[in-house]
Every structure is written in structure tokens, then in C-alpha cells.
């Protein structure tokens with residue numbers, strides 16, 4: 001019977017919000033569940049413990065430490081938000097869950113729920129097949145046929161392979177661009193929009209890329225709701241599609257980058273943080289990548305991709321996102337206020353990609 005959940009990256013934006021929401025649920029299937037937050041720093045363990053969370057210090061790249069934590073705390077579900085790209089972490093976690101699965105036998109299942117990246121399914125990230133839905137039964141077959149070295153694709157395939165090898169149920173949440181202020185105890189804001197605000201303030205000018213794009217997006221609370229829904233189904237004894245059928249696109253809506261940047265220019269100018277309301281064009285993708293602090297090699301995939309990524313399975317589970325494009329565009333002042341309050345200029349999510357100026 002599934003009881004214990006480990007959340008990696010609980011000090012981060014997504015992991016922290018999910019930690020908060022799951023911990024708040026004491027009803028029904030959640031009654032006897034123990035949630036353990038994994039963080040990297042000893043000081044975070046103290047901070048989280050004082051707030052009433054169970055916290056462990058863990059570097060997910062440490063094979064022995066990961067296995068120790070999973071076995072000691074009898075973890076049945078890992079919600080992995082500490083790294084969408086790095087293979088060592090996912091291999092360690094699935095391997096450890098495999099050891100736990102062996103001790104449980106066939107009566108109970110173990111789950112690895114990965115925070116993936118939905119824009120893997122865009123032309124800018126090498127997806128040549130056009131429209132993709134998470135209900136496509138051949139999605140992994142198509143990924144396998146792509147003989148490129150895209151790190152997100154390689155990690156997605158590794159998760160599938162390791163899950164099958166170790167008898168662990170693997171689910172891959174295709175995460176879009178996430179916005180909004182998170183409720184977790186650690187990081188409160190995302191990466192993309194705060195980086196645009198920071199770069200605009202630095203240059204005292206808002207810039208856009210030469211082409212507009214309508215990326216798939218979700219508000220942090222809608223994304224967190226999807227996680228809670230999925231966990232609730234598992235705790236209730238349902239076995240959601242997994243493995244080759246385990247993609248879940250957490251796409252609530254899209255928005256236009258150029259609309260966002262026009263709105264940012266107006267609001268930042270009113271606040272005196274840029275010199276005028278115009279939006280200029282970056283001289284090149286590389287210049288924009290450097291100013292935003294994003295890896296040059298992936299800048300078109302990060303800031304210029306749209307494509308058609310259709311969420312089907314989340315809605316079948318009963319997901320009801322509360323945010324849409326209109327509500328998002330009306331919340332630009334909140335995005336700026338959150339960036340002003342919480343932006344530290346730091347994120348680890350691009351750590352394993354090539355350095356920005358390489």
C-alpha cells in the first residue's frame with residue numbers, strides 16, 4: 001500500500017509548491033501519507049523542519065545517499081523536481097525505487113514522477129512530427145527514432161528504460177513555461193519571466209526576439225493541482241498510464257511572447273524601471289541568450305518554441321486549470337512585483353547544459 005512520498009527539489013519553485021499542497025491534504029487517501037522533502041543544504045533542513053515538514057538533506061547525484069534515503073524512509077513515490085535533464089539523478093532515484101520495489105513484491109507498486117519539459121515536442125527542439133498529444137500511444141517510439149543528442153530526449157528515454165528494468169512505474173510530466181508566485185518554503189518564482197524582467201531592468205529597455213512565439217504555459221498553482229490529482233489517484237489504488245504511455249502534458253494555455261513583452265514594457269516604464277514603453281529587438285538570439293542568462297545552444301527551444309502540444313490525459317484525470325491567457329496578461333504587474341521581491345538571479349535548472357557564452 002502506497003504511503004510515503006519523497007519530493008526532490010523541495011526547496012525549488014515547483015517542488016516547494018507541490019510539497020505545500022500535498023502536505024495540506026489530510027483527508028481521504030492522504031490520511032496516512034508521509035511526505036519527505038529533500039533539499040540540498042543543511043540550513044534548509046532546519047528551516048523546513050521548523051515549518052513542520054519532514055526534511056532530509058540529499059544530493060540526488062549521490063547514488064549511495066539516494067538509496068539510503070529511499071530505503072530508510074520506505075519511499076513508494078518519488079516526485080522528482082530537482083533536475084529535468086541530468087541523467088545521474090533519475091538513474092539513482094529509479095534504481096533506489098527498484099530496490100524498494102523488490103522488498104515490496106508484486107502486491108504494491110513504486111512510482112517515479114518526473115518533471116520533464118514539454119517543449120521537447122517542438123520543431124525548435126528537433127521534434128519533426130508536428131502536433132503531439134500526451135495520448136499518442138507511439139510517442140516514445142517516435143522519440144526513439146530521433147537519433148540526436150538532445151539532453152531532455154535522452155533523459156526521457158533513460159527514465160523509460162530504467163523504469164522497465166527495475167519494475168518501477170514511470171510518469172513524465174511535460175512541464176511548460178510556468179508562471180505565477182509559488183507557495184513553497186524556498187524559491188517562489190520561476191525562471192523565464194523573471195529573467196526577462198531582470199534583463200529589461202539591466203538594459204533599462206525591454207527587448208524581444210525577432211520572431212514571436214506562443215509557448216505552452218501553466219500557472220504554478222494549476223501545475224501543482226495536477227500533481228496533487230495524480231498522487232490522489234495513485235493513493236486511491238488507481239494505476240495511471242505509465243511507462244510508454246506515461247507522458248502527461250501539463251499545458252493549460254498559451255500566450256504570445258510579444259504581448260507579454262509589450263505589457264512588461266508598459267508596466268516597467270510606469271514603475272520607472274525602463275526608459276520608455278517601446279520594445280526593441282535583440283540584435284541576435286545569442287545576444288538575447290547572454291542577457292537573459294540562458295544557454296545559447298538551446299535559446300530557440302527555450303524562448304522561441306511553440307508547436308502544438310495538446311494535453312489530453314490531465315483533463316481525463318479531472319484537471320481544471322483556473323488560469324488562461326487573458327487572466328495571465330492581466331497579471332503582469334503581479335509578475336513584476338514577485339520578481340522585484342523574490343528574484344535572486346539564480347536557478348540550477350540550466351546547470352547541466354552548456355554555459356551561456358560557450
Ligand SMILES: NC(=O)c1ccc[n+]([C@@H]2O[C@H](COP(=O)([O-])OP(=O)(O)OC[C@H]3O[C@@H](n4cnc5c(N)ncnc54)[C@H](OP(=O)(O)O)[C@@H]3O)[C@@H](O)[C@H]2O)c1
Nearest residue numbers: 009011012013014040059060082083084115175177178348
Ligand atoms: N519552472 C519552469 O518554468 C519549468 C519549465 C519546464 C520544466 N521545468 C522543470 O521542472 C523542474 C523544477 O523546476 P523549478 O522551476 O522548480 O526549478 P528550481 O526552482 O531551480 O528547483 C530545482 C531544485 O532542485 C534542486 N537541485 C538541483 N540539483 C540537485 C541535486 N543534484 N540534488 C538535489 N537537489 C537538487 C535545487 O536546489 P538548490 O536550491 O540548492 O539549487 C532546487 O531547489 C526542473 O527539472 C525543470 O527543468 C521547469
